[in-house]
Structure formats: C-alpha cells, structure tokens
Amino acid sequence: MKRLCAARGRTFLALGILFLLLTIMEATMPLSVQAGSRLAPCPPSPNCVSSLAEPGRQAIEPFPMLKGTGEKSLQCLKGVVKGMRGARIAREEKGYFRAEFKTLLGFVDDVEFEVDASQEVIHVRSASRVGTWDLGVNRRRVERIRGAFKATCQ
Numbered sequence: 001m002k003r004l005c006a007a008r009g010r011t012f013l014a015l016g017i018l019f020l021l022l023t024i025m026e027a028t029m030p031l032s033v034q035a036g037s038r039l040a041p042c043p044p045s046p047n048c049v050s051s052l053a054e055p056g057r058q059a060i061e062p063f064p065m066l067k068g069t070g071e072k073s074l075q076c077l078k079g080v081v082k083g084m085r086g087a088r089i090a091r092e093e094k095g096y097f098r099a100e101f102k103t104l105l106g107f108v109d110d111v112e113f114e115v116d117a118s119q120e121v122i123h124v125r126s127a128s129r130v131g132t133w134d135l136g137v138n139r140r141r142v143e144r145i146r147g148a149f150k151a152t153c154q
C-alpha cells in the first residue's frame with residue numbers, strides 16, 4: 001500500500017511540474033499583424049508593450065521622429081539598440097527593423113520598430129516569446145532604449 005501511495009504521489013508531482021512548465025513556456029507570439037503595420041498586436045498576456053496597443057497596461061508611447069527622415073531616425077535607433085547588452089538585429093526592411101534580446105536566463109524577447117511617416121513617429125512593440133509574465137522587463141527595456149535614443153540621436 002505504501003508503494004502504491006508513493007507511486008501516485010510521484011505521478012501527481014510529475015504531472016504538476018509538467019503542467020507548470022507548459023504554462024510557463026506557452027508561446028505568446030500572435031499570428032496576425034495590425035492593419036497598416038508590420039507590428040503584430042500584443043497578446044492578452046502582460047508580457048508585451050506596444051505603441052499601437054489600446055490605452056491600458058500594454059500601451060507605451062511611440063518614439064519621436066528626428067528632424068529629417070524616418071530612415072535617419074531608424075538608423076540612429078538601430079545604432080542605439082546594437083550597443084545594448086544581449087541585442088542583435090534579426091531583420092531589417094525599409095522603415096522597419098526587429099531586434100532580439102537574449103536575457104540572462106537565455107530567453108529571447110523581440111523588439112520591433114516601424115516608421116510611421118504620417119504621424120512622424122516610430123512605433124515600437126516589445127514582447128517575450130514565451131511565458132506569461134515578464135515582471136515589466138519589456139516596458140523597462142523600451143524606456144531604456146528611449147532614454148538612449150534621446151541622449152544619442154536628438
């Protein structure tokens with residue numbers, strides 16, 4: 001009887017750990033993009049911020065465009081991002097780039113920037129690829145980039 005109880009206990013423990021891991025590692029990358037933008041909308045989880053999000057916990061201000069062109073602003077912004085710890089530019093297109101930030105724990109977060117010439121801003125989206133909570137990491141990262149952009153580029 002003791003062995004049976006111990007075996008059941010180990011089974012429930014293993015199932016609990018598996019459930020916890022699956023919950024933590026749930027992918028949060030949305031499959032569609034917002035109309036008129038290459039930036040995907042934020043998922044309902046709190047580990048994403050976007051300047052295109054509705055007002056609320058996921059909303060963040062876009063970056064101001066420098067005097068001149070959006071491409072000049074984007075190039076300077078790209079230089080700022082390249083100089084940050086754990087960052088690498090993963091994709092570049094006209095008016096857009098995506099950077100990947102590798103965290104100390106080995107997770108990869110995506111940060112995207114897109115020029116909106118009509119609004120004279122650069123929209124931003126920062127999201128964790130996995131998990132649900134980021135403890136504010138994406139918002140703090142965007143604000144660090146914003147501070148460095150203002151100090152370096154304006």
